[in-house]
Amino acid sequence: MGIKHLKSNSKIENILEVLDQDAGLIIDDILSSEDLQQINNDLEPYLKNNLKGDNDFTGFRTKRVGALMARSPKCRELALNPLINQIAQKFLEPHCDGYQLHFTSAISIGPGETEQVLHRDRGVWGGYVPRKIETQLSTVWAITDFTKKNGATQVVPGSHKWDKDRSPIPEEIEYAEMSAGSVFIYTGSVIHGGGNNTSNTDRLGVFLHYAPSWLRQGENQYLSCPPSIAKNLQPELRDLMGYSQGGYVLGFYTDPTDTEGKLESVSPKKMFGESNDPFQIKTPEELVDGSSKKN
Ligand SMILES: O=C(O)CCC(=O)C(=O)O
Numbered sequence: 001m002g003i004k005h006l007k008s009n010s011k012i013e014n015i016l017e018v019l020d021q022d023a024g025l026i027i028d029d030i031l032s033s034e035d036l037q038q039i040n041n042d043l044e045p046y047l048k049n050n051l052k053g054d055n056d057f058t059g060f061r062t063k064r065v066g067a068l069m070a071r072s073p074k075c076r077e078l079a080l081n082p083l084i085n086q087i088a089q090k091f092l093e094p095h096c097d098g099y100q101l102h103f104t105s106a107i108s109i110g111p112g113e114t115e116q117v118l119h120r121d122r123g124v125w126g127g128y129v130p131r132k133i134e135t136q137l138s139t140v141w142a143i144t145d146f147t148k149k150n151g152a153t154q155v156v157p158g159s160h161k162w163d164k165d166r167s168p169i170p171e172e173i174e175y176a177e178m179s180a181g182s183v184f185i186y187t188g189s190v191i192h193g194g195g196n197n198t199s200n201t202d203r204l205g206v207f208l209h210y211a212p213s214w215l216r217q218g219e220n221q222y223l224s225c226p227p228s229i230a231k232n233l234q235p236e237l238r239d240l241m242g243y244s245q246g247g248y249v250l251g252f253y254t255d256p257t258d259t260e261g262k263l264e265s266v267s268p269k270k271m272f273g274e275s276n277d278p279f280q281i282k283t284p285e286e287l288v289d290g291s292s293k294k295n
């Protein structure tokens with residue numbers, strides 16, 4: 001069946017249609033060689049060490065580097081990529097009033113790594129979210145080429161519609177083979193996993209995942225990119241990371257040192273001198289109705 005490849009000027013409806021059918025697709029050749037060089041430069045200080053995984057899931061020959069919003073200016077650009085954000089917004093819209101950045105990681109699969117166990121990323125929420133709710137829109141930006149030989153992500157197109165307990169036969173497993181600068185998009189409900197690397201070079205991808213703003217983020221953005229760093233980032237990026245409210249009474253904060261009541265139960269945006277999120281105080285009736293409207 002294969003993974004479908006689309007162009008970056010494809011219509012958003014076409015992209016969403018393929019996502020609905022397969023839950024995984026590739027958009028070819030978005031990044032320039034300068035972009036790739038910059039990402040490599042940004043990540044080099046963190047990838048040059050001897051870091052390795054310590055279990056079967058994260059791999060024994062795989063490096064994982066997080067806090068990409070704090071560490072890499074170029075990855076910030078990727079997180080804000082307009083096409084990806086349009087897709088994330090449209091894909092997650094039926095399940096939430098807004099979405100947020102949920103996970104950032106550069107994953108470098110080294111030579112000799114074995115294949116990762118196949119899984120659905122939505123498992124990070126412990127299986128408590130009903131299947132009809134999509135929990136994640138995921139992107140994997142290829143910084144090196146992704147080939148079957150060097151550990152391209154394994155994916156089972158269409159498996160988001162399978163019974164939870166059905167396992168793929170080998171013929172149903174495809175590989176997200178793509179050239180450096182392309183992006184693989186998949187959902188939290190599709191079966192996938194890192195590939196085995198039988199080549200003699202590293203396979204490097206930048207993983208940036210988005211989730212409904214009412215779900216707990218996998219990577220704690222406020223600790224990985226604390227306010228002292230976040231204050232210098234673009235307001236749009238801070239909003240995306242969760243330095244904003246995800247709804248009325250969702251994500252507000254209080255400055256613990258404030259005795260004047262200026263930053264008492266306010267939007268995190270106020271911390272950076274911005275005005276509040278556009279959530280209006282509702283009547284008690286509206287609040288109660290609103291909180292149960294999707295059930
Ligand atoms: O490295 C990859 O290709 C996939 C990694 C992955 O799926 C995960 O760690 O959840």
Ligand SMILES: [Fe+2]
Pocket residue numbers: 119120121192193
């Ligand atoms: Fe995964």
